[in-house]
Amino acid sequence: MEKLVQLLIRKVYFYYQDKHYSQLKKQPLFNDELIKILNSTIKDPILFFDGFEISLSNDIYGGKFTREREIWENFFLAEHHIYLNKHFLFNLLGYQNQNPSTKLFDFAKLIETIAHEVAHCLITDLYQTKEEHGETHQKITNELEEYLWSLSLVKEWEIKIYALQK
Numbered sequence: 675m676e677k678l679v680q681l682l683i684r685k686v687y688f689y690y691q692d693k694h695y696s697q698l699k700k701q702p703l704f705n706d707e708l709i710k711i712l713n714s715t716i717k718d719p720i721l722f723f724d725g726f727e728i729s730l731s732n733d734i735y736g737g738k739f740t741r742e743r744e745i746w747e748n749f750f751l752a753e754h755h756i757y758l759n760k761h762f763l764f765n766l767l768g769y770q771n772q773n774p775s776t777k778l779f780d781f782a783k784l785i786e787t788i789a790h791e792v793a794h795c796l797i798t799d800l801y802q803t804k805e806e807h808g809e810t811h812q813k814i815t816n817e818l819e820e821y822l823w824s825l826s827l828v829k830e831w832e833i834k835i836y837a838l839q840k
């Protein structure tokens with residue numbers, strides 16, 4: 675389960691980042707030299723799924739924090755850590771009827787939360803100055819969610835979840 679979430683986080687992050695940079699590269703101020711630098715430095719963000727967090731309260735779906743790592747002198751790289759509420763795991767395992775809170779943490783909410791948290795990472799990396807839950811964040815979240823639902827991996831996973839929960 676953790677591996678699948680990690681995979682989706684990376685997939686959806688790269689989907690947006692690739693699109694963002696290919697649009698940037700079309701702009702006239704971008705020359706080949708700059709593109710080379712871009713391709714070699716920014717391509718590999720550090721993204722971690724830190725697991726299903728036991729300590730999160732019942733009304734928080736997930737969260738992320740970013741750590742700045744100094745890799746060379748004065749050169750920092752952002753390291754993003756995403757974590758999700760434990761109720762998602764209980765729901766995925768078929769315990770959604772045991773606890774009224776767990777019911778709310780269904781598969782659709784999981785996909786939405788992944789999109790929401792990855793959008794925070796993208797805003798930190800690509801837009802820096804935008805406010806946390808502003809219009810840009812909502813726009814990116816919607817786009818990522820749509821992309822996630824287009825993946826056959828997500829569709830197949832959903833079918834398996836519902837089969838398990840019957």
Ligand SMILES: [Zn+2]
Pocket residue numbers: 790794807
């Ligand atoms: Zn948020």
